[in-house]
Amino acid sequence: MTPSKQNKFLELYQSAHKNLILFCRAITGNIEDAKDLAQDTILVAFENYEKLKNELYFKSWLLGIAINLNKMRLRKKKPLVEYSEKDIFILQHSNQNSEIEIDFQLIHKKILTLKPKTAEALILFHISDLTLEEIHKIQGGSLSGVKLRIKRGREKIIQMMNESPHSAKVISVFF
Structure with missing residues (x-):
């Protein structure tokens, strides 16, 4: 990926960061799983950024990745809601x-x-x-x-x- 595309990705991600974190926390039920899901989502989004057709849909695309990754996680284990x-x-x-x-x-x-x-x-x-x-x-x-x-x-x-x-x-x- 070119440096200009990397910068554009970072710019788009910064505007969607808070939403991603809140969303991951909400769908996982605990902070540790939310952090893992957010990191995995960012990695997959970065690796597949060039497949994004319209940057206006970046936030939806990012949350869609999080949803798909979470579904894969849920298939592997039963979700656990933790409140300390x-x-x-x-x-x-x-x-x-x-x-x-x-x-x-x-x-x-x-x-x-x-x-x-x-x-x-x-x-x-x-x-x-x-x-x-x-x-x-x-x-x-x-x-x-x-x-x-x-x-x-x-x-x-x-x-x-x-x-x-x-x-x-x-x-x-x-x-």
Whole structure:
């Protein structure tokens, strides 16, 4: 790859870095797997950068690579969601919003219990801030199918969270 293409890749990656990290964290369920997935994604993206047809779709393309790599990882092992006691202690004692922050962890755990495509659509939409069209390109199928997965996923999460008395506040913030 030429130095100018390497620089262009780095420029595009820097604008998508935060989204990639948040997305990897959301779909893996723990920090260590998220770091591994992000590194693998960057490597595959760099090696295949010349195959990208339109740079406007770099972020979607990058997250698509992460999705595919994560699917391969899940085939090899069952996913494990880990929350350390230290993380929970910090959240509980950090400020008055700690209940909401802990509920975000609960929402995340519940998202991971949904069907994989539904969880993926919710994460792409709410955490990675992708448009419905971008999610459609990543997941395939129809645009109405993406909308339906997001709608049903939200409904299922709301149903699960209604079991907790103070979750309504979190649900209204998240959705």
